[in-house]
Amino acid sequence: MNQLIYxxxxxxxxxxxxxxxxxxEQIKQNRRRFWQRIYGKSISKHRLNQLRLQEESLTNxxxxxxxxxxxxxxxxxLDGYYYPVKLGDTYALQIDCAGKENDPDWEQLPxxxxxxxx
Numbered sequence: 251m252n253q254l255i256y257x258x259x260x261x262x263x264x265x266x267x268x269x270x271x272x273x274x275e276q277i278k279q280n281r282r283r284f285w286q287r288i289y290g291k292s293i294s295k296h297r298l299n300q301l302r303l304q305e306e307s308l309t310n311x312x313x314x315x316x317x318x319x320x321x322x323x324x325x326x327x328l329d330g331y332y333y334p335v336k337l338g339d340t341y342a343l344q345i346d347c348a349g350k351e352n353d354p355d356w357e358q359l360p361x362x363x364x365x366x367x368x
Contacts, residue, residue, distance in 0.1 A: 257364060258330070258348040263287060265341040267305075281305075284341040288322070288332055305336055312336040 265284045268277045285293050285301060304314055313320055314334040321331040330347035349364055
């Protein structure tokens with residue numbers, strides 16, 4: 251068996267933005283739940299409003315971090331990123347994580363332990 255040198259995990263999450271017959275309040279809850287996956291429960295109302303304005307494009311695929319910034323990198327020591335988009339009436343989130351960057355202790359762990367920690 252070949253040894254994996256730099257394992258990564260990619261995760262794809264989907265949340266409904268606005269379902270048929272949903273009220274404005276339900277759509278706001280959908281938006282908050284999606285962004286809490288990225289920013290945690292501490293996301294401010296101001297930031298949610300900025301993100302709402304970003305969503306109001308007429309195209310079917312919208313990069314939700316804006317045109318200048320496609321991905322958001324994880325904080326050190328994690329090596330990876332997340333990439334949120336809106337596809338029609340659905341939020342989509344790609345998460346890519348390769349573990350701890352340049353950490354010799356982590357790199358010495360067996361592959362199974364590395365994947366469990368990611």
